[in-house]
Amino acid sequence: MYIMLIAALLPALLLFLYIWKKDAQPEPFKWLFRALLAGVIICIPVACVENVILHWLFVGGEPTTLFGTTIEAFCVAAIPEETAKLIALWLVLRKNPYFDEHFDAIVYAVCVGLGFAAIENVAYVFSSGEGWATVAIMRALLAVPGHYAFAILMGYYYAIYHFVDHSSQTALKVLLIPILAHGVYDALAMSGSVDPVAGGICFSALIYFCIKLQKAAKMKVNELVAH
Secondary structure (H helix, E strand, C coil): CHHHHHHHHHHHHHHHHHHHHHCCCCCCHHHHHHHHHHHHHCHHHHHHHHHHHHHHHHCCCCCCCHHHHHHHHHHHHHHHHHHHHHHHHHHHHCCCCCCCCHHHHHHHHHHHHHHHHHHHHHHHHHCCHHHHHHHHHHHHHCHHHHHHHHHHHHHHHHHHHHHHCCCHHHHHHHHHHHHHHHHHHHHHHHHHHCCHHHHHHHHHHHHHHHHHHHHHHHHHHHHHHCC
C-alpha cells in the first residue's frame, strides 16, 4: 500500500519541486499549501458534477463512438475540471499579499493543478488492482505532466491578465486555453475505449501532443521567470 501511495504521489511532488526551484523569490509555504489543498478539495465537487454530466449526456451509460468520447473529454472532464481549478486559483490569489510577480501565478496554478492531479492519481492507482504499476507508470509519464502543463498555461495567462493586459480576450484565454489542451489530451486518450484501431493511431498522436504541450509549458515558464 505504501509503495502504491508513493508511486501515485511522487510524480506530482517532483513536478512541484521543479517549479518551486524555478522561483527566484519562493512563496511562503503556507500559501503554497493553501493552493495545494484547494486543488485537493475541489476533487469531490468536481467528481459529483462530472457524474451528473456523464449521466445526463449518455443516460447512465458510456460513450460508444469517437464523437461521444470527444464530447466526454471536453464536457465531462476538461470543462468542469479546469473551471474548478480556476475558481480555486482565484480564491487563493485574490487576497494573497505575496502575489506580486508574474511567475507567482504559475507557481500557485501548478500547486492547485498538482493537488488535483495527485488525488486523481491515487484514485486511479488504487482502483487498478494488480495492474497498478502499469497504471502508475503511464500516468506518471502522461496524465500528471498533463495536469502540470494545463496549470502552467492557466497560470501564464492569469499573470498576463493580472499584470499586463486586462482585456476580455486575455481573460478568456485564462480558462479557454487549458480547456482546449485538456480536452484534446483526453479525447486522444479515450479513443481506444471505443475503437482499438483509431485508439492506436490516437495514442501516437497523444505522445506527440504531450511532447509539444510540455515544450509549450517550458516556454511559458522561461518567459515568466524573466519577469
